[in-house]
Amino acid sequence: MAEITRNVLKYLLRLVSILILFLLANSKTISLLFSWKKLGIITLVLFVVICIIPSVFNLKIEKGKLRQTAQGNEMLIIFFYATVLTILYSVPGFLGLYKVTGLKLWINNSIIAFVILAIAFWNGMLRVYFTSTQLGIRYRLIGALVGWIPILHLIALGKIIKVTGEEVRVEHVKNVLNERRKKQQICKTKYPILLVHGIFFRDSNLLNYWGRIPDELIKNGATIFYGNQQSAASVEDCGIELTNKIKEIINKTGAEKVNIIGHSKGGLDSRYAISIAGAAPYVASLTTINTPHRGCEFAEYLLKEIPENQQKMIANAYNATLKKLGDPNPDFMEGVTDLTTSNCEKNNNLMKDVEGVYYQSVGSILNVSRGGRFPLNLTTNFVKYFDGPNDGLVGVNSFEWGENYQLITVKGNRGISHGDMIDLNRENFDEFDVREFYVQLVNGLKEMGF
Secondary structure (H helix, E strand, O other): OHHHHHHHHHHHHHHHHHHHHHHHHOHHHHHHHOOOHHHHHHHHHHHHHHHHOOOHHHHHOOOOHHHHHHHHHHHHHHHHHHHHHHHHHHHHHHOOOOOOOOHHHHHHHHHHHHHHHHHHHHHHHHHHHHHOOOOHHHHHHHHHHHOOOOOHHHHHHHHHHHHHHHHHHHHHHHHHHHHHOHHHOOOOOOOOEEEEOOOOOOOOOOOOOOOOHHHHHHHOOOOEEEOOOOOOOOHHHHHHHHHHHHHHHHHHHOOOOEEEEEEOHHHHHHHHHHHOOOOHHHEEEEEEEOOOOOOEHHHHHHHHHOOHHHHHHHHHHHHHHHHHOOOOOOOHHHHHHOOEHHHHHHHHHHOOOOOOOEEEEEEEOEOOHHHOOOOHHHHHHHHHHHHOOEOOOOEHHHOOOOOEEEEEOOOOOOEOOOOHHHOOOOOOEOOEOHHHHHHHHHHHHHHOOO
């Protein structure tokens, strides 16, 4: 009942805000139609209040970026409807249907309306542009490109309002859920979690490889560490690096073991660390996410078809760049070669599962190529030719490893890509909540005593 009352009051306040903005924007002509000088002063004061706090009922939204997104979204809604009312009001005035208005007065009113509405618009737009996660680069660019094109700018505005409104709703619900279960610490596992990245990435404080997932796990009690192995090197070299990292974590925390969650090639690196490099006594479980355990046929094909001199040119450029960014000894060709079907088959014969370590795996599938974000929307059909149904990079038949395996997808034309499984694009979409998936995954490890 309280929620219904709050929503009713919010919509009433929104309606009043729209009317205030409309009255102020058209004050030049309305003042001739009605006697409202005192009301005009009050309206101006209320306009300033609206611009500072678009809706006092957004105060229930958590402080910080999300509240600014919510208030920006509210301001854009107010602007949109006030603009529609202004257009409906101005057209008869331009046609001379209001006897008290002339063309000069109409022009003066239009200038005032433009300024007032522009203030409201930029107040809302700047808030969402600087705080929204879900707008991404795409919607920001679309808004900037079509902002001055009639009709198209309204369509873009409607999309921005819809996206940011849904973002506020989803994030608020998630924050409320986390607050309710905070005391339960459902991700507080016996052993800390080690997140191991895939090829061509490094763990970074500026741009977390795992997106919003680590923060969500920490909110629910998890202790998180990162593999921080080289971005591109052989499975052997990365496996040795991970073993050293695991020992470092053991010494730092006093924990007996770690739970590893490895994405893509990170799963292969982790298996090497456990089976060959000596990490087995310090590992309770390994969960591989979209890992090419049986390799990628398309990678094998590319290495055979691309001329050797071009391969060396790409490899040298990559290695030189990543060495400057922190990799001690990057090796592009070794990293890629260890993802081929033949090399994975060879390594699988060496990297036997170790008794006492719990192995499980997860994979996902894109339903159609356009379901993935660039560049996976371009590679899906190519990979499908060689490896069958896939996540944009790895075939479904390559994912399964260990005692438990789950393949994740959604209905419709999207599916879940290789990047979606690590929240690469920080994107919310229907039917799959990647952050909650990891919360439940880690909770499952906790329930098993790990």
